[in-house]
Amino acid sequence: MPEGDTVWQTAKRLHHALAGRSLTRFDLRVPRFATADLTGRTVLDVTPRGKHLLTRIEGGLTLHSHLRMDGAWRVFETGRRWHGGPAHQIRAVLGNVSHTAVGYRLPVLALLRTEDEAGVVGHLGPDLLGPDWDTGTALANLLSDPGRALGEALLDQRNLAGIGNVYKSELAFLARVTPWLPVGGLPEGVPERLVVTAHRLLDANKSTFDRRTTPGGTAAARSSRLYVYGREGLPCLRCGSLIRKATQGDGGGGERVTYWCPGCQSGPTA
Incomplete structure (x- = not known):
């Protein structure tokens, strides 16, 4: 059941695998962003905000995802076989020379400008696991x-x-x-x-x-x-x-x- 602690753990795994490395693969399997190609750009960080995940990428862009009830991000060593569900449930693939992050059953997936993040998380109250906790x-x-x-x-x-x-x-x-x-x-x-x-x-x-x-x-x-x-x-x-x-x-x-x-x-x- 993805809750704040699960999202925090997911962000930590994604950050460890992706941050500071250039993307060798970027594949969003949703119609609106299917043509987006950010290969060659560096992932800056992966930050949790409540139950939201913000993957910030060089060039002022953020990949926003939300797990809701049964979404999941899996991280694999590049070249290893993926598991986490059938191929038709894959919504996102972010890879570099050492790791590949695969997003399964993600009900919310959007590419936006980093400066516009408030539009998707600005309504949230204090994050129980965030620096803004009050x-x-x-x-x-x-x-x-x-x-x-x-x-x-x-x-x-x-x-x-x-x-x-x-x-x-x-x-x-x-x-x-x-x-x-x-x-x-x-x-x-x-x-x-x-x-x-x-x-x-x-x-x-x-x-x-x-x-x-x-x-x-x-x-x-x-x-x-x-x-x-x-x-x-x-x-x-x-x-x-x-x-x-x-x-x-x-x-x-x-x-x-x-x-x-x-x-x-x-x-x-x-």
Whole structure:
């Protein structure tokens, strides 16, 4: 599930493989940019911004991509066989003499001027893993609509950038409230702890490489990677109640899966 920590890891791998090297291959397999050819230009850096990836290239250009639900960038040593999906799912290929980066199932892929990056990421709130992270601003954003359900507010990237379904469910559990509780109904001190905990968890998991984990405390809790996400029908690690699952609006017209413990978490449910 690509969330802020996954995107941070992806950017790190891409930056290590591409930055400072000239492109020997540049292939965008989307109609609008299919004729673009940037071979010979140097990749300057690969920067994550929330769930967005910005690959900056010599000449004032940026390749903007977003993984959404199932997109992925794979990096291979040049000449090695690619894997990550069938060939028809490949949307981008960036190669140099030592490495090739292949983008699979990328729902968002666009080539733009670097000076226009604000047009695609300028709306985002503070990045939980970025240099612009600011606890106070993120907290103010989260509390700006007291009647909004906590789960929707956490998923809204305009409030704070980097949280997806996994962290939404886990953060609500840690706060002991359901994701449907209005933000204005959170107990005193909980909003502040939520924001601090979100930053702590993503920072702790940004280098774990597909081993995202949130539990702590008891040995039983530590043996599980997550408290509630993906654990429908299993006993809660704290109280033993069976974890439940339902869908919840994401604030943008879509529905997202949500997990919670009816024993530990108070507030309205689906």
